[in-house]
Amino acid sequence: MTELVAEAHRRHWPTVLASTVRLTRDIDLAEECTQEAFVQALTAWPAGVPDVPVAWLTTVARNQALTALRRGATLRRRLPDLVVDLDEQPESTDPLRLIFTCCHPAIAIPSQVSLTLRLVVGLSTAEVASSLLISETTAAARITRAKRKIAAASIPFALPPSDRLGERLEAVLTVINLLYATGHTARGAELWRRERTARALSLGRMLAGLLPDEPEVLGLLATMVLAEARGEGRLGADGELLLLAEQDRNLWNAGLTRIGLDIAARSLELGAARPGGIDRFAIQAAIAGLHATASSWATTDWPQIAIMYDALLDRWPSPVIALNRAAARSLVPGADLSAVLRDELAPLRTDPQMADYTYLPATTADVLRRLGRLPEAAVEYERALTLTQSEAERRFLRRRLAETSRRRPALDPTALPSSSAGADRYGAGP
Amino acid sequence: MATYMFLLFDDESWWDDLNDESWQAAMVEHQAFSAAVEAAGARILGGEALQRSTTATVVRRGAGDVPPVVTDGPFIETKEALGGYYIIEADDLDQALTLAAGCPAGTIEVRPVLDTGGDTSS
Numbered sequence: 001m002t003e004l005v006a007e008a009h010r011r012h013w014p015t016v017l018a019s020t021v022r023l024t025r026d027i028d029l030a031e032e033c034t035q036e037a038f039v040q041a042l043t044a045w046p047a048g049v050p051d052v053p054v055a056w057l058t059t060v061a062r063n064q065a066l067t068a069l070r071r072g073a074t075l076r077r078r079l080p081d082l083v084v085d086l087d088e089q090p091e092s093t094d095p096l097r098l099i100f101t102c103c104h105p106a107i108a109i110p111s112q113v114s115l116t117l118r119l120v121v122g123l124s125t126a127e128v129a130s131s132l133l134i135s136e137t138t139a140a141a142r143i144t145r146a147k148r149k150i151a152a153a154s155i156p157f158a159l160p161p162s163d164r165l166g167e168r169l170e171a172v173l174t175v176i177n178l179l180y181a182t183g184h185t186a187r188g189a190e191l192w193r194r195e196r197t198a199r200a201l202s203l204g205r206m207l208a209g210l211l212p213d214e215p216e217v218l219g220l221l222a223t224m225v226l227a228e229a230r231g232e233g234r235l236g237a238d239g240e241l242l243l244l245a246e247q248d249r250n251l252w253n254a255g256l257t258r259i260g261l262d263i264a265a266r267s268l269e270l271g272a273a274r275p276g277g278i279d280r281f282a283i284q285a286a287i288a289g290l291h292a293t294a295s296s297w298a299t300t301d302w303p304q305i306a307i308m309y310d311a312l313l314d315r316w317p318s319p320v321i322a323l324n325r326a327a328a329r330s331l332v333p334g335a336d337l338s339a340v341l342r343d344e345l346a347p348l349r350t351d352p353q354m355a356d357y358t359y360l361p362a363t364t365a366d367v368l369r370r371l372g373r374l375p376e377a378a379v380e381y382e383r384a385l386t387l388t389q390s391e392a393e394r395r396f397l398r399r400r401l402a403e404t405s406r407r408r409p410a411l412d413p414t415a416l417p418s419s420s421a422g423a424d425r426y427g428a429g430p
Numbered sequence: 431m432a433t434y435m436f437l438l439f440d441d442e443s444w445w446d447d448l449n450d451e452s453w454q455a456a457m458v459e460h461q462a463f464s465a466a467v468e469a470a471g472a473r474i475l476g477g478e479a480l481q482r483s484t485t486a487t488v489v490r491r492g493a494g495d496v497p498p499v500v501t502d503g504p505f506i507e508t509k510e511a512l513g514g515y516y517i518i519e520a521d522d523l524d525q526a527l528t529l530a531a532g533c534p535a536g537t538i539e540v541r542p543v544l545d546t547g548g549d550t551s552s
Contacts, residue, residue: 106523153542154432156522 012054013122018094033064103171111146116175131182215271219281225260226288241392245297302331358387433543438535439510459534477516
């Protein structure tokens, strides 16, 4: 029974919370009432699990909220609002309201992200901290600060007016993208967190339903759909996660791929018509589309992908994107690998943001290996091994390291590069 | 309903070029703002224009028996100085921000007013 309630918690917590926030407008109170509903489920459900658990949970949480509101002195002042709220039934777009509220421009950006992961996704503070690579104290502080700002400044629980939607979107897209990425990428021996990627996808679809002509919304959705299309190919025989370069593309879902490509095409078309031209999520979708239409790693249109990364780097200057571009350039047939090493990879080593980033030594190792500089390649593979947090990567890197020690120096331009992991992750954002 | 102070910050060169015409123009802008607030269903509860920052005097309180130090103001020298304020009652922050976008000033800080009456526990 505890497992059933825990499962309901994973699936329904944000929906129940959002519906309760609609009533209370006070996030802390809504969180308490929502939590209480799940606690009550533990004692009530053994007698009979409700047909529609989310409805049961929402009703209990809202009743808790009404009781608390009646008891509080806030009732007198809130009475006019309360009359309206009682008539308001939970709406299916409540989770989306919650995310726009969490991403309000009046809230500091780092706090927006932490708060959304906490309230909309239902991550614990510790999980928020590890997703964002910050300390738990920092995550907690950001979440508290954001909630206080919402309460003190009376930030409304509402969708932005239509003339504001576009500008409010950037933060929302960043958060959904991050949500997808944290669910999609393997950490340790964890299989990919499908409830998280599923939630990101449903938020993305909801957003696309509201904003069907926003190129960036469609770009993000396309990227996620194309990543989902690869789903069956991601798992190996033993259930371990495979890198993009290793996957059997026949297992990819052709139907989903087609849908993803259609959305990507629409995103690019709409984006090109905008004053600023196509922007980063549309470009990411285009890159994902190039991977999706390639029949193999080797026959992928690397020159075109490299050009896409030029455009992306232009709009989103980031060492991770610069690295992905270097990897793509190194995979172009006939590439000048020494130049890539010297002009693109070496400068990144001095970037402090890159100090713990696995893909830099992994990519460097691969280029060195293909240049026949095996002892140096081995050093880089070892460095990559100390940094990786993924079992899939660890296996791959160990294999490469073993091959490097065994073989005589020889050029091997068609071999699988370890940067595949970077490109795969890139499908869901850096 | 929530109450906010709009703190209006502006470049003070306006004061150097002040004449009947520029003064009238400013009044028209503020009247338009007032009309916009009313049309939105919000209320202006108060507000004043302030004289320029060179007219200010600062009193700095010391600890214990140390007498306060009085100096020529303003408190902080900034490129844009505080030139006035409004107290606005609005539905929520979004409405306040929409109104602030139409408020005649270079930069506006929108600060929620602390409710000192009744229950402050939430």
